[in-house]
Amino acid sequence: MTAPFVHPYIPNTAPESRAAMLAAVGAASVDEFYADVPASLRLGRPLDLPAPFVAEQDLARHVRGLLAKNRSTQERLSFLGAGTYNHYVPAVVDEVIGRSEFLTAYAGEPYEDHGRFQALFQYQSLMAELLEMDVVNVPTYDGYQATATGLTMSGRLTGRGRVLVVSDVLPAKLAKVHDYVRAHLTLEHVPTIAGTADVAAVRAALGDDVAAIWVETPSATGAVEAALQEIADAAHAAGAVVVVGTDPIGYGILTPPSVSGADIVTGDIQSLGLHQWFGGAHGGFIAVHDDPTFVMEMPSRLFGLATTDVPGEYGFGDVAYDRTSFAHREEGKEWVGTAAALWGIAAGVYLALMGPDGMAELGEVLLARTRYAQQALAAVPGVSLDDDAVHLREFTVTFDDVEAVDIVTALRARGIEPGVVVGERRLLVCVTELTSQADIDTLAGALAEVTTSDASSSHASHQAAKEQNR
Amino acid sequence: MSLPVAPKPALRRFQQARWDEPIIFDLTTPGERGVLVSQVEPGVREAVGDVVAALPASLRRVAKPELPEMGQMRVLKHYLRLSQENLGADFNVDIGQGTCTMKYAPKINDQLANTPQLTAMHPHQDPADAQGVLEIVWQLERMLAEISGMDEVSLHTQGGSAAIWANIAMIRAFHEANGEGEQRREVITTIFSHPSNAAAAKAAGYEVITVYPDAEGYPSLGALKAALSPRTAAIMVTNPEDTGIYNPAIREWVDAAHAVGALASYDQANANGILGVTRARDAGFDVCHFNLHKTFGTPHGSGGPGSGANAVSAALAPFLPGPRVVRDDDGTFAVAEGGELSIGAVGPFFGVIPALVKAYSWIMALGAEGLLAAAETAVLNNNYLMAKVLAIPGASAPYATGRRRIEQVRYSWEELHQETGISSEEIGVRMTDFGMHYWTSHHPYVVPQPFTLEPTESYSMAELDEYAATLAEVAREARETPEVVRTAPHNQTVHHTHHDDLDDPDRWAITWRAYQRKYFTAESVAS
Numbered sequence: 001m002t003a004p005f006v007h008p009y010i011p012n013t014a015p016e017s018r019a020a021m022l023a024a025v026g027a028a029s030v031d032e033f034y035a036d037v038p039a040s041l042r043l044g045r046p047l048d049l050p051a052p053f054v055a056e057q058d059l060a061r062h063v064r065g066l067l068a069k070n071r072s073t074q075e076r077l078s079f080l081g082a083g084t085y086n087h088y089v090p091a092v093v094d095e096v097i098g099r100s101e102f103l104t105a106y107a108g109e110p111y112e113d114h115g116r117f118q119a120l121f122q123y124q125s126l127m128a129e130l131l132e133m134d135v136v137n138v139p140t141y142d143g144y145q146a147t148a149t150g151l152t153m154s155g156r157l158t159g160r161g162r163v164l165v166v167s168d169v170l171p172a173k174l175a176k177v178h179d180y181v182r183a184h185l186t187l188e189h190v191p192t193i194a195g196t197a198d199v200a201a202v203r204a205a206l207g208d209d210v211a212a213i214w215v216e217t218p219s220a221t222g223a224v225e226a227a228l229q230e231i232a233d234a235a236h237a238a239g240a241v242v243v244v245g246t247d248p249i250g251y252g253i254l255t256p257p258s259v260s261g262a263d264i265v266t267g268d269i270q271s272l273g274l275h276q277w278f279g280g281a282h283g284g285f286i287a288v289h290d291d292p293t294f295v296m297e298m299p300s301r302l303f304g305l306a307t308t309d310v311p312g313e314y315g316f317g318d319v320a321y322d323r324t325s326f327a328h329r330e331e332g333k334e335w336v337g338t339a340a341a342l343w344g345i346a347a348g349v350y351l352a353l354m355g356p357d358g359m360a361e362l363g364e365v366l367l368a369r370t371r372y373a374q375q376a377l378a379a380v381p382g383v384s385l386d387d388d389a390v391h392l393r394e395f396t397v398t399f400d401d402v403e404a405v406d407i408v409t410a411l412r413a414r415g416i417e418p419g420v421v422v423g424e425r426r427l428l429v430c431v432t433e434l435t436s437q438a439d440i441d442t443l444a445g446a447l448a449e450v451t452t453s454d455a456s457s458s459h460a461s462h463q464a465a466k467e468q469n470r
Numbered sequence: 471m472s473l474p475v476a477p478k479p480a481l482r483r484f485q486q487a488r489w490d491e492p493i494i495f496d497l498t499t500p501g502e503r504g505v506l507v508s509q510v511e512p513g514v515r516e517a518v519g520d521v522v523a524a525l526p527a528s529l530r531r532v533a534k535p536e537l538p539e540m541g542q543m544r545v546l547k548h549y550l551r552l553s554q555e556n557l558g559a560d561f562n563v564d565i566g567q568g569t570c571t572m573k574y575a576p577k578i579n580d581q582l583a584n585t586p587q588l589t590a591m592h593p594h595q596d597p598a599d600a601q602g603v604l605e606i607v608w609q610l611e612r613m614l615a616e617i618s619g620m621d622e623v624s625l626h627t628q629g630g631s632a633a634i635w636a637n638i639a640m641i642r643a644f645h646e647a648n649g650e651g652e653q654r655r656e657v658i659t660t661i662f663s664h665p666s667n668a669a670a671a672k673a674a675g676y677e678v679i680t681v682y683p684d685a686e687g688y689p690s691l692g693a694l695k696a697a698l699s700p701r702t703a704a705i706m707v708t709n710p711e712d713t714g715i716y717n718p719a720i721r722e723w724v725d726a727a728h729a730v731g732a733l734a735s736y737d738q739a740n741a742n743g744i745l746g747v748t749r750a751r752d753a754g755f756d757v758c759h760f761n762l763h764k765t766f767g768t769p770h771g772s773g774g775p776g777s778g779a780n781a782v783s784a785a786l787a788p789f790l791p792g793p794r795v796v797r798d799d800d801g802t803f804a805v806a807e808g809g810e811l812s813i814g815a816v817g818p819f820f821g822v823i824p825a826l827v828k829a830y831s832w833i834m835a836l837g838a839e840g841l842l843a844a845a846e847t848a849v850l851n852n853n854y855l856m857a858k859v860l861a862i863p864g865a866s867a868p869y870a871t872g873r874r875r876i877e878q879v880r881y882s883w884e885e886l887h888q889e890t891g892i893s894s895e896e897i898g899v900r901m902t903d904f905g906m907h908y909w910t911s912h913h914p915y916v917v918p919q920p921f922t923l924e925p926t927e928s929y930s931m932a933e934l935d936e937y938a939a940t941l942a943e944v945a946r947e948a949r950e951t952p953e954v955v956r957t958a959p960h961n962q963t964v965h966h967t968h969h970d971d972l973d974d975p976d977r978w979a980i981t982w983r984a985y986q987r988k989y990f991t992a993e994s995v996a997s
Binding site for chain 2: 005007009010011012013017018020021022024025027030032033034035036037038040041042043046047048049050051052053054056059060062063064066067068069070071072073074076078080082083084086088090092094095096097098099100101102103104105106107108109110111112113114115116118119120121122124125126127128129130132134135136138139141142143144145152172173175176178179180183184224226227228229251252253254255256259260268275276277278279280281282283290292295302303304305306307308309310312313314315316317318319320321322325326327328329330332334335336337338339340341342343345349351352353354355356357358359360361362363364365367368369371372375390412417420433436437
């Protein structure tokens with residue numbers, strides 16, 4: 001290349017600046033700065049990367065061209081959930097988190113970054129109202145991490161090593177939690193009955209070596225745990241901690257877990273004002289009561305109120321910073337780092353917009369649409385519901401005579417994503433407030449056509465599959 | 471006064487927005503609504519009846535959550551005011567947050583990512599409908615493999631520390647697969663490596679050994695060798711370290727680890743100065759990670775989401791997290807679950823997709839020549855700034871005296887502190903009065919009265935001059951008018967804040983409801 005390389009993102013590629021700066025430090029070339037990098041470790045050739053689009057308009061055309069290959073859920077009729085949910089995102093949420101001041105900030109102090117400290121304190125506080133708990137963290141990565149940490153907290157609190165998993169959990173979440181806690185805890189499954197915990201079996205499995213009971217509600221199949229209080233009473237009698245993994249979207253109308261005895265409530269905030277983003281916009285919350293023995297086991301940052309020199313002015317700061325790995329490296333509680341603050345700000349804005357009535361109405365709408373979808377699909381010949389638990393947003397159906405993957409293939413050809421395959425004949429179906437009656441009727445109609453045309457297998461094999469997938 | 475306008479003073483007369491906003495709960499007005507919820511159709515209601523009444527009593531919430539009730543514009547205005555009270559990287563000379571690589575996050579990348587063709591994609595959609603996003607993930611993996619020299623890349627983790635966790639989780643799985651899981655119980659790191667290397671190793675069940683630098687500030691090879699043994703699972707090191715010093719014996723470090731059967735894990739949070747210059751593979755590392763929100767220009771989001779990229783050698787590839795994006799022979803992209811040895815999911819789905827698209831776009835805007843220019847300019851900027859800072863009386867750069875640094879420097883105000891009693895933290899607060907970020911360093915303060923500056927490639931010579939001049943002014947104030955520094959901030963959103971309550975369980979207030987309970991109920995008043 002003959003012309004000097006000058007790039008808009010790198011002001012000091014301007015030849016005059018570069019020369020002036022080298023002269024100012026008395027260096028002949030930038031090579032001098034790399035004196036400590038041995039010659040044997042130098043790459044000595046250009047990186048083998050695709051030719052760049054240095055002009056912005058060319059870059060935009062290239063990336064837009066790639067993304068144009070996608071067909072989004074706005075172009076398909078989607079009943080997909082299983083961890084990522086299609087809820088309405090109010091415009092104000094996107095406006096706030098798109099602001100440069102929030103989007104491009106990082107780790108400033110409570111003075112010059114007062115805004116993010118207040119926005120995140122308010123996020124903690126708004127979540128606390130929804131959850132009826134007094135302490136909520138600055139978001140961790142996602143609901144998987146939040147539950148994993150809730151469980152390791154229980155291990156440290158009790159000094160015990162067994163965890164009873166009493167609900168159906170998403171396989172990916174289970175894998176993450178298992179790998180995260182396995183140096184300290186073993187997970188032991190207590191099979192569910194009709195979608196929710198088998199309370200008698202849970203009681204039988206309890207002992208003085210149990211650190212925690214892990215309740216997932218809504219579960220991986222959308223079943224809401226109605227017996228949480230009984231489970232919590234049994235756990236507490238055995239000296240165990242109750243850790244709940246949840247999605248908070250329904251707590252405008254449903255009893256939050258803390259009221260039913262949960263000690264550590266964890267979950268994901270994607271439902272609260274974040275787009276689906278191909279599963280790439282998750283944040284995790286960990287909530288506890290205002291009990292220092294629990295708070296001091298939390299690895300995350302906690303922003304708290306403080307006074308300033310001026311009466312009436314709210315200041316902020318880090319609560320009990322000495323807990324963290326920032327302060328004490330491996331002697332801190334687990335570790336903390338860049339996680340999901342912007343998504344926390346979004347969830348805070350979402351809850352402020354929704355208010356008490358919005359969250360209550362949304363909860364009711366979700367229950368109603370879920371129930372309607374259950375009824376509509378159960379009315380299709382050859383399709384049955386797997387349990388009669390209360391479901392929020394998601395539920396599973398089993399097909400008498402067709403494989404779920406075949407259903408998915410057939411319906412995709414009609415522009416419908418009918419759900420996520422969770423067993424040979426079992427499908428996980430998800431509806432939200434964005435799923436209309438007509439959408440659900442369309443799904444039911446398409447299923448009716450496909451199941452009747454594809455009928456083949458026997459009732460017996462259906463029953464076997466159903467048992468297997470429990 | 472009439473025209474012309476007088477020349478600008480030497481330093482910026484900054485004033486941060488001060489809206490004096492209440493906490494949002496004090497803005498509530500009963501009955502106001504921010505957004506309305508679309509109600510169900512009559513046909514749905516007729517079919518399902520009263521779903522709330524049908525709930526078991528145990529599931530029916532008794533009272534609505536005590537969220538604020540606010541009209542939409544009031545919510546907007548409140549949060550926009552808060553945003554103005556926040557100093558994003560787009561506003562200041564953001565070089566005071568050393569180790570964090572605060573570079574320009576191009577606006578075009580935000581625009582490109584904010585399309586329904588990305589925001590409205592569900593991860594369980596038919597891969598045939600997701601070819602664009604899958605291709606971007608796959609291509610970005612390939613580009614980072616070339617940049618690191620490693621064989622395979624995972625983009626699943628949501629931040630640098632999460633990527634460090636994935637590193638140690640893969641290392642643990644590797645040793646277990648080789649039957650050495652019980653034997654190898656120790657991880658060695660250095661004091662100037664990011665604290666999460668030590669902390670994540672501990673969380674994974676390892677004993678942590680921390681190696682300190684030699685007198686010149688270089689990580690001590692002798693100390694490493696003394697610590698290595700058949701019990702060592704891995705070394706986990708940052709290089710250049712947070713001092714900006716590149717360990718010239720890094721190859722010997724890796725070889726020494728390998729000699730006892732340990733793996734070598736490379737925290738490349740500080741890679742910005744060595745892109746295209748030297749690679750993890752060239753130094754023999756088995757596994758490394760990049761922070762895409764640092765080195766690859768994605769926005770930091772007030773503390774995330776970030777994005778981590780884990781790059782591994784072929785020997786470690788079977789342990790990578792899943793699911794994986796694969797390219798079929800016909801050039802289409804598909805999704806494959808992780809194999810038998812995979813550590814499994816480290817988070818939901820494919821990672822922080824908006825960040826991945828932005829990092830891809832950043833690399834594609836620069837290319838090989840641009841990446842090298844970014845690295846070289848970051849290093850030039852750093853050495854230029856170092857000369858300016860060291861010209862300020864009372865500032866020093868401990869270790870490696872007289873030598874160049876890579877992309878950042880951990881400085882010390884110890885001399886100024888001895889002379890004036892003003893601490894580095896106080897200087898940092900005063901710097902905010904001029905619209906500048908400033909960070910001391912991670913604890914423990916191995917360097918006394920530390921501060922860490924990393925100018926990256928994004929700032930012009932004039933901006934570096936402005937930052938250095940501001941530092942010099944605050945140092946002058948520390949000597950001549952220390953009360954001005956001690957009582958700072960003066961031009962900020964809020965005034966000097968009292969942090970005593972934050973460490974007292976009886977007095978801390980982590981949420982509004984806890985604050986109300988502790989300070990404004992009969993119970994609290996009585997006590």
